[in-house]
Amino acid sequence: MGAVRARDNERVTSAEHPASASPRKKAGRRPGGADTRQVVLEAARAEFAARGYEKASMRAIGRAAGVDAALLHHYFGTKDRLFLAALEFPVDPQLVVEQVIAGDPATVGERVAGFVLGVWEQPEALERMLALVRAAATTEQVAQLMRGFVLEELVRRAVVELDVEQAELRVELVMSQIVGLAMARYVIGVEPLASATREELLPLLAPTFQRYLTGA
């Protein structure tokens, strides 16, 4: 909304100080085996997390990675595939579910809250989560991806361990609170929630998860 659009062409066309602003890049392979692919993936992750799928442009990602946009296509083919490559899930959900659910059922809520807050302290994991949430909000394919993930990786696995009525519903309520928290803290950025510490949030969240998962 009245936003400043980024210029596409980063090259400064002044003839005054030809060497100053942008040292024109040469075509062709670079010397020194830098891991460009990885740099691109990180730039993509950051850009997708910050702006969402549509708004993150190949050119902007390229610029952030110090690379021509065409190189992204060389590596990943299309924007879709770049997105998927950048999102590759870092942790095995099966393991997480098992670890969280194993242990005293009376404190499962605490473990869930602790795990979530812990994950968000890792910048890279937070970026992936935000990229997913932001993209899911406007891109049906991503929403579908998330739907499948929640159902098959979380609900299906958690339900067998849980001994309550409406187990699916309850697991999904947990994830709804997690998604909502991510939105409120990182996307909307409402204070004081956004800056609240783990110590403040844990005692408020844990009982919610506990009750969702094990009943009153």
Add this chain to the structure above:
Amino acid sequence: MGAVRARDNERVTSAEHPASASPRKKAGRRPGGADTRQVVLEAARAEFAARGYEKASMRAIGRAAGVDAALLHHYFGTKDRLFLAALEFPVDPQLVVEQVIAGDPATVGERVAGFVLGVWEQPEALERMLALVRAAATTEQVAQLMRGFVLEELVRRAVVELDVEQAELRVELVMSQIVGLAMARYVIGVEPLASATREELLPLLAPTFQRYLTGA
């Protein structure tokens, strides 16, 4: 992602059956005082709710309203202003907060849950909410709008009535659960949550809101 892009030009250029597909519209004012402005607003609301701010195009909104895109500019100036006009808040938040908070503090959670679930049964209110959430996810200005709204219309008003520590944090946790629920049910569309009835959800949600707002 590999999505089928809608054609911009809806007019069929075949000379075969000139009258069939798209009866070329005449320029100039239409006969009969139809409330076009309202039709446009409804189409805009639907489009913004379904696709988010960026992806909803003026041309598509125009098409949905049976109107040229230029007319939207005639009425609303810019896309930003159309968005704001389409979103105009339907209920007075001050009233809602007062009504919800007044009454037995021991059942405030129930009233919050009941109100939210009730609002979502009204298609138009649901559309506005979804448009806001979807747009906030990718458009900083809208996120800022929501931030301001939450702070000044909800938190500030609710806090004076509440008698707990960390009142702001608690109100914001309530709204995070509401936003997360909207995402889970309507954006991600995960079952069985998406189709759960009011009767199933109310007893699960009410205690959460109750505890957030009034402590253990």
Add this chain to the structure above:
DNA sequence: CGAGAAACTCAACGCATGATGAATTCCACC
């Protein structure tokens, strides 16, 4: 009935975007 305003469409502009193909530079291997 006549004039001016309002409603409405058309055609076009300028820009950003995703994608492609050719050209250039460097590395690895024989």
Add this chain to the structure above:
DNA sequence: GGTGGAATTCATCATGCGTTGAGTTTCTCG
């Protein structure tokens, strides 16, 4: 030490977008 292939950039295409200005039709009010 030369050759093939990988890495990288450049120029370009087609498309969709928001927006504008001019033209046309109808309504309203005197």
